[in-house]
Amino acid sequence: MAAKVNTDACSGCETCVGSCPVSAISMADGKAVVNEADCIECGACVGECPCEAISL
Template sequence: MAYKITDDCISCGACAGTCPVGAISEGENHYEIDADMCVECGACQAGCPAGAIEA
């Protein structure tokens, strides 16, 4: 199951820079993870200063 960015996202973009496959992009209200591209490595979760990413 792919990681998901919650509404706690502060739109800093730190997660996008950590994703090795480019699955994270800026959405309408916060950053979003493309579930089809996510390889579930956890790099985004570790790089999120707001703790807004969950499995």
């Protein structure tokens, strides 16, 4: 199961983009988007998100 973004909670800070070791996160319309095919479910983004908007 790939990481999921709660777009209502996402502030668009882009912290998760830099934390992803496989570059599976990008931004679209000011919100984080996870490419499920590339996500390795490591949880790095979950721990880095200051808004707690990402979960596995």
